[in-house]
Amino acid sequence: MRLPSLPLRTAFSLALLLALPCAAAAGPREDYDAFRAGLTEQASGPTGMYAIQDVAVIAPGASAHLSAGADAAALRWSPGAGGANDVRVVFRDGRATLYAPDIKQPVDLLKAADQKKALPGGLSVRATPYENSVKAWLYNPALVKQRFKGLSFFPYDPKGVIDAKFARKNVPKAVSHLDSRNHTGTMYWIGDVELPLQGKTYTLRAFNKSNDWNKIDHLLLFFTDKTSKKTSYGGGRSLEAHFPAGQPPQTLSLNFNTLYSFLCAHSDYYNCPVNLTTYVPVELKFGEKYPPGR
Structure with missing residues (x-):
C-alpha cells in the first residue's frame, strides 16, 4: 500500500503530491496499522505537517529568500533573490536551486534526497512541483511540540x-x-x-x-x-x-x-x-x- 506524504502525492497540488511507500502488508488489518503509524510519523516528524513554518509558490524565473540574521522562529519567505547572505531558492530551467552561505555548492532541491535540504539551526527547506511552479516549504521541528496533539482514527472495521x-x-x-x-x-x-x-x-x-x-x-x-x-x-x-x-x-x-x-x-x-x-x-x-x- 501507499500512504500520504508531505505534501500528498496528489497534494492537491492538490499539494496531493509524493507517496510514502510502506513495507508490503499481509492484509487489510495490517494495511490499517501501517497507515496509522505512517500518517502519525509524517504528521509529527521534523519535516511533517505540524512542522511547516511557511510556504512560498515560486514561478519560473522567480526567486524567494529568507532574510539573514532573523530569528529562526521568525523566518518567512520573501519574494525576490535577496542578498548574498540570505537563503535563496531560484526556480529556473526546471531546477529549484538552493543557495545558502553555509552550503558550499548550490543544490537543486528537486533532485535532492526527499527534495529537501537541512539548514543550519535545525530548519529545513523542501521544494515540490506545483502546477507550472514550485512550492518552497520551510520546516521548523520546534513547532511540532507546540502544535501536534496526536491523530485520531476510527477503530478497524x-x-x-x-x-x-x-x-x-x-x-x-x-x-x-x-x-x-x-x-x-x-x-x-x-x-x-x-x-x-x-x-x-x-x-x-x-x-x-x-x-x-x-x-x-x-x-x-x-x-x-x-x-x-x-x-x-x-x-x-x-x-x-x-x-x-x-x-x-x-x-x-x-x-x-x-x-x-x-x-x-x-x-x-x-x-x-x-x-x-x-x-x-x-x-x-x-x-x-x-x-x-x-
Whole structure:
C-alpha cells in the first residue's frame, strides 16, 4: 500500500503530491496499522505537517529568500533573490536551486534526497512541483511540540474492505478545480467507481494528476459523508487504490480503513480541492477522524 506524504502525492497540488511507500502488508488489518503509524510519523516528524513554518509558490524565473540574521522562529519567505547572505531558492530551467552561505555548492532541491535540504539551526527547506511552479516549504521541528496533539482514527472495521467496480476512461478528462487557497488547478477524471454501500450502489469519479495511462498507477476518490464536520474533517477525505501503471483492474478492493483527511485538516498551507468531492449519504466510520485541537 501507499500512504500520504508531505505534501500528498496528489497534494492537491492538490499539494496531493509524493507517496510514502510502506513495507508490503499481509492484509487489510495490517494495511490499517501501517497507515496509522505512517500518517502519525509524517504528521509529527521534523519535516511533517505540524512542522511547516511557511510556504512560498515560486514561478519560473522567480526567486524567494529568507532574510539573514532573523530569528529562526521568525523566518518567512520573501519574494525576490535577496542578498548574498540570505537563503535563496531560484526556480529556473526546471531546477529549484538552493543557495545558502553555509552550503558550499548550490543544490537543486528537486533532485535532492526527499527534495529537501537541512539548514543550519535545525530548519529545513523542501521544494515540490506545483502546477507550472514550485512550492518552497520551510520546516521548523520546534513547532511540532507546540502544535501536534496526536491523530485520531476510527477503530478497524472489516466491513470497510469493499469490492468495487472500476470503468476507466480511455481518454482522461481534464477537470478544473478551485482549491482552499483560491488557486485553480487541474485534475484528470480517469474513470468511475461503482461502490456498494449499505445496500445501495454509488458512482464516484476517480481522479489522478496525470492524463497519461502509461504513467497512471493509482486512482483517488474524494469523499464527504454523514461523519463530515462531526467526527471527520468537513472538507473531505481521500482514498487511494494502486495498481500496475496503465493496468487498472475492473474490480478493486478498497480499504476504507485507510481513508485520510485532506491535508488542510492539519495545515492551512496546503492546497485542497473544494469542488471534487462526492457526497455519500452514509456514515463512513473508517480511517482518520477529525484531528484533535483543530
